Amino acid sequence: MTVKLYRTVRGALLEIDGQCRESAGVDWDELFRRDDPLAWLQEEQKRSRPVVEPCPLSNLLPPIGTQEVWAAGVTYYRSRSARMEEAAAAGGGDFYDRVYTAPRPELFFKASPHRVVGPGQPVQIRRDSRWNVPEPELTLCISSTGRIFGYTIGNDMSSREIEGENPLYLPQAKVYDGCCALGPCILLSDGALPGTTEILIEIRRAGAVAFCGTTQLEQMKRTPQELADYLLRQNSFPAGCFLLTGTGIVPPADFTLQPGDVIRIAIEPIGMLENPVAIPPN
Numbered sequence: 001m002t003v004k005l006y007r008t009v010r011g012a013l014l015e016i017d018g019q020c021r022e023s024a025g026v027d028w029d030e031l032f033r034r035d036d037p038l039a040w041l042q043e044e045q046k047r048s049r050p051v052v053e054p055c056p057l058s059n060l061l062p063p064i065g066t067q068e069v070w071a072a073g074v075t076y077y078r079s080r081s082a083r084m085e086e087a088a089a090a091g092g093g094d095f096y097d098r099v100y101t102a103p104r105p106e107l108f109f110k111a112s113p114h115r116v117v118g119p120g121q122p123v124q125i126r127r128d129s130r131w132n133v134p135e136p137e138l139t140l141c142i143s144s145t146g147r148i149f150g151y152t153i154g155n156d157m158s159s160r161e162i163e164g165e166n167p168l169y170l171p172q173a174k175v176y177d178g179c180c181a182l183g184p185c186i187l188l189s190d191g192a193l194p195g196t197t198e199i200l201i202e203i204r205r206a207g208a209v210a211f212c213g214t215t216q217l218e219q220m221k222r223t224p225q226e227l228a229d230y231l232l233r234q235n236s237f238p239a240g241c242f243l244l245t246g247t248g249i250v251p252p253a254d255f256t257l258q259p260g261d262v263i264r265i266a267i268e269p270i271g272m273l274e275n276p277v278a279i280p281p282n
Contacts, residue, residue, distance in 0.1 A: 071156055073246055076248030111175060121275060127280060136247055139243065142242070153182070
């Protein structure tokens, strides 16, 4: 059984077997603390009410409470190659080759809740970077007990210029206001997503497609469970956490995002996450 859970300005929407119901009783942090979130939502369904009209995009919020957002890097071969290229001038190119083959993955803090945006909200590119890209990623929802109980779509906005200047600048390349988008929902499922699950990204500029690409989960070198297990080593998350699992789609070196671009990331059966691109004011 699968359930889609959307966070809205009025509470939550539960989509079960294609039927939508609205609930004001879903506490996001409580969801992440439950031993069996899927069973808890099935009980919450009994107290919810049917939805007659679909929820407008403007009413959707990012599916996050007080959770931290973490991310994994160099989990796809394409990401390894791109990051070796961008860091070569700074002498850090072989770092990424070594981490790709090492037992320990690259894990880093990505965002606190206030830096995360939801469907339809603008992601930001840094004013002090001339080379910015999105990174479309399957994102794990991990409970406070360490269990992967659901999935969402993540956009790991990144400054390739800043990271390429020096690998030690990774936090500045990755963590800033509007640096992460999550949504449109959390997909709760009894089992793992199959390796044939496709991740698709399309970037539109002035009404035309400026870049598109696809990959599949089977292209990941590490399993989602392996990444989660390393994150949880001597690390506690009282309200659970999100973990972005890396990207296998990298735009060419001559591509950079521009204000006004629209990023669309689709992963079935989760849905599509769409965000415009903005640059912060001076």
